[in-house]
Amino acid sequence: GAVVSQHPSRVICKSGTSVKIECRSLDFQATTMFWYRQFPKKSLMLMATSNEGSKATYEQGVEKDKFLINHASLTLSTLTVTSAHPEDSSFYICSAFGQGARGYTFGSGTRLTVV
Amino acid sequence: DQQVKQNSPSLSVQEGRISILNCDYTNSMFDYFLWYKKYPAEGPTFLISISSIKDKNEDGRFTVFLNKSAKHLSLHIVPSQPGDSAVYFCAASLYNQGGKLIFGQGTELSVKP
Numbered sequence: 001g002a003v004v005s006q007h008p009s010r011v012i013c014k015s016g017t018s019v020k021i022e023c024r025s026l027d028f029q030a031t032t033m034f035w036y037r038q039f040p041k042k043s044l045m046l047m048a049t050s051n052e053g054s055k056a057t058y059e060q061g062v063e064k065d066k067f068l069i070n071h072a073s074l075t076l077s078t079l080t081v082t083s084a085h086p087e088d089s090s091f092y093i094c095s096a097f098g099q100g101a102r103g104y105t106f107g108s109g110t111r112l113t114v115v
Numbered sequence: 116d117q118q119v120k121q122n123s124p125s126l127s128v129q130e131g132r133i134s135i136l137n138c139d140y141t142n143s144m145f146d147y148f149l150w151y152k153k154y155p156a157e158g159p160t161f162l163i164s165i166s167s168i169k170d171k172n173e174d175g176r177f178t179v180f181l182n183k184s185a186k187h188l189s190l191h192i193v194p195s196q197p198g199d200s201a202v203y204f205c206a207a208s209l210y211n212q213g214g215k216l217i218f219g220q221g222t223e224l225s226v227k228p
Contacts, residue, residue, distance in 0.1 A: 004158075006158065009156075010156075034215060034216070036218075041124075041221075042220065043204065043218045043219060043220045043221060044159070044204065044216075044218045045218075046215055046216070046217070049215055091156070093158050093159070095158075095216070104149070104161065104216060105161070106151075106158035106159045106160070106161075107158050108157055108158045109156060109157060109158045111156060
């Protein structure tokens with residue numbers, strides 16, 4: 001079946017540094033990639049939607065200069081958290097939708113801790 | 116504005132019995148609904164979905180019911196197994212909004228042996 005590989009699974013970084021999270025669709029072409037954030041015991045909140053080769057569309061309240069999304073190919077999308085602060089600590093999950101995928105396929109998530 | 120709501124944060128069921136997870140939505144334009152299962156520190160795993168033109172979809176032990184007039188859907192798991200213990204999210208999508216998913220808050224299901 002469709003698989004999305006997300007790396008790293010967990011990362012700890014210092015305040016002020018940047019962190020890049022990668023999502024790769026392994027056996028299908030992800031024409032659309034969604035990035036979600038989940039706070040403890042909360043729902044998954046959509047941050048942005050990216051279509052291959054286009055600029056990402058951000059949800060209201062999400063800082064596009066802080067959360068940089070690149071979807072340069074049909075198999076790779078990245079989320080970069082720039083100048084991270086402790087309040088950015090969260091669980092980030094990508095979801096890919098594309099030809100050959102069974103609906104939406106989620107990555108395994110990245111636990112980001114900013115200290 | 117929570118467009119998709121799961122009002123029960125937790126549910127405990129005995130093994131072998133039926134688990135019923137509920138979900139309500141407010142936007143009558145949603146055209147597709149999905150249920151996901153999620154373990155801590157992992158991404159959601161797709162379980163079952165239903166189009167808005169249907170009222171029932173069944174896949175093995177999982178059945179999803181959709182009541183459009185009540186804007187309500189439910190997931191039935193029967194028989195429930197201890198391995199079903201996880202957080203279950205319902206999600207809804209709008210095709211004309213690029214297919215993005217709106218998630219409910221999740222219900223933590225605990226199936227006791």
